[in-house]
Amino acid sequence: MKQQGTGRGHEDDWWRRLYGDGGGAGGGAAGDTGASDAPDTLDDRVASALRALAATGRAAPAPGDAPERPERSDPATGKPPARTAPPPPPAFPTPPAPIPLQATGPGSRPATPRRPVPPPRGAPAGPPPCAPPPDGPEPGPLPAADPAALDELVPDTALDGARYGSLTLRAASRRGDLARHRGDVRRDALLTVRFGSGRHALLLVAVATGPPAGAGAARAARDACAWIGGAVGRSCTRLAEDLRTDQRDALRSGLQRLTDRSYGTLRARAEERGLPPERYPAALRCLLLPADPECRTRVFFGVGPGGLLRLRDGAWQDLEPTAPDHLPRRAPADPGDPPPPGAGRGADGTRSPAEPFLFRTAFARPGDMLLLCSAGLAEPLRQDPAFAARLAAEWSLPRPPGLTDFLTAAQLRVEGHPKDRTAVAVWES
Incomplete structure (x- = not known):
């Protein structure tokens, strides 16, 4: 039991330092259960992590890209808490926001323009040549026709x-x-x-x-x-x-x-x-x-x-x-x-x-x-x-x-x- 309490104390002490709860390196006793007066909800911890990363000059990750952390055990049972399934999507979901064409913010850089693909070796430069002209000129006017002698046409x-x-x-x-x-x-x-x-x-x-x-x-x-x-x-x-x-x-x-x-x-x-x-x-x-x-x-x-x-x-x-x-x-x-x-x-x-x-x-x-x-x-x-x-x-x-x-x-x-x-x-x- 002593070893288990000590592990929980070190774990809670790490979380206090990460989220800036004011605790020192040895702020918890050996048998401490990790309780704290500071709010300890999931939203509060994510917001604190975002503030800490922004202070170092690094680009903040998207809300869905937060680093994973070890699952905490329930103090009473010693088992991980039950996961809650996300709510089902609405019957008529709204379209997502458009994706920007170019990233902005710290650490971003303009996209490199794609190089044109060179023509294969031996291919002629410039546009393809036009089709060769016909061997003979196009037919001119049609021969004059007599309505009473159409069989004379050739x-x-x-x-x-x-x-x-x-x-x-x-x-x-x-x-x-x-x-x-x-x-x-x-x-x-x-x-x-x-x-x-x-x-x-x-x-x-x-x-x-x-x-x-x-x-x-x-x-x-x-x-x-x-x-x-x-x-x-x-x-x-x-x-x-x-x-x-x-x-x-x-x-x-x-x-x-x-x-x-x-x-x-x-x-x-x-x-x-x-x-x-x-x-x-x-x-x-x-x-x-x-x-x-x-x-x-x-x-x-x-x-x-x-x-x-x-x-x-x-x-x-x-x-x-x-x-x-x-x-x-x-x-x-x-x-x-x-x-x-x-x-x-x-x-x-x-x-x-x-x-x-x-x-x-x-x-x-x-x-x-x-x-x-x-x-x-x-x-x-x-x-x-x-x-x-x-x-x-x-x-x-x-x-x-x-x-x-x-x-x-x-x-x-x-x-x-x-x-x-x-x-x-x-x-x-």
């Missing part, structure tokens, strides 16, 4: 594609910068169709360009594609058989008859519309592609200017009877590739009109790309070596491009070449 761009057997087809036709600026319709026309099914299917791609002047140019190009498409479709069984059996003479004579008949129909329609027949026909160039993967013969035929080229091993080969200086005068012959017909000669060897019938077959090797195009693309491709090299790089990748990538490459601008462009490419695998 969309700015046409895009198509397909895959059969070992070939992948991409086709795009785009209005030229000059026509966009003037609000004229696209004079190039594009037709991609399939006749038959399975191994006996036959693909036809037709590219036509209307005359450079006069009304009805776009209609003339579409009529040329439609008439040759109908003629080939009605003869597709015989043409597909001639392709599989390699009957090239029969193909040449048959396709020339179909082309002549189509042009005869176009001239008759021009007379019905009061147009000069010699100005109405359009340039027309076509590809016949068998869907049979075992038949690798590709047939080109048509009339008028344009381009027929082959991309092999990253280099262009011009398959036309003549070629510009920066391209080979004639592509190396493949087994089974007959020489192109002489300029100005028809299929039967007689003299042809001013625009001779054109015909050529080509044997497709894996990795080849055959390009059929209108004059709007053939001219810069033949006259600008840098443009030809860029297209060769774009289209020599291991896999054929998607539709949008093909269109993007086909419409790359070349100074001084604002015509409509139509391109048909066939990749061989």
Whole structure:
């Protein structure tokens, strides 16, 4: 009992010195119970502690941060007093006071500003660069429309594609910068169709360009594609058989008859519309592609200017009877590739009109790309070596491009070449 009383006496003496009750170091006897005349409530002790700390120049802690002290035992029972649970919060608590943005008072210091995060190594300084400008100008005014002839309107761009057997087809036709600026319709026309099914299917791609002047140019190009498409479709069984059996003479004579008949129909329609027949026909160039993967013969035929080229091993080969200086005068012959017909000669060897019938077959090797195009693309491709090299790089990748990538490459601008462009490419695998 003596030791317990002595411990309580020292404890009460420590509290008296801390709270400034005036007691000395030995103010309590050995058996003293720690009773005092000074108020000894919890609130009084906390207030006294705050006054003592403020006198030393230290920042006062928040009311909830007061230092813990040893629990006092009840003098009668020797057990800690029972804890009282805090009162429950009100049904509708009031919002707490806003937290200050910066501490104030003794010992506080302004917040250190955050350093900006440096850009990663190798990143360009300054704001990110703007998106690259488009390859061509935005379309200008829309072409004038006739309420009674809305079928005369032509969309700015046409895009198509397909895959059969070992070939992948991409086709795009785009209005030229000059026509966009003037609000004229696209004079190039594009037709991609399939006749038959399975191994006996036959693909036809037709590219036509209307005359450079006069009304009805776009209609003339579409009529040329439609008439040759109908003629080939009605003869597709015989043409597909001639392709599989390699009957090239029969193909040449048959396709020339179909082309002549189509042009005869176009001239008759021009007379019905009061147009000069010699100005109405359009340039027309076509590809016949068998869907049979075992038949690798590709047939080109048509009339008028344009381009027929082959991309092999990253280099262009011009398959036309003549070629510009920066391209080979004639592509190396493949087994089974007959020489192109002489300029100005028809299929039967007689003299042809001013625009001779054109015909050529080509044997497709894996990795080849055959390009059929209108004059709007053939001219810069033949006259600008840098443009030809860029297209060769774009289209020599291991896999054929998607539709949008093909269109993007086909419409790359070349100074001084604002015509409509139509391109048909066939990749061989």
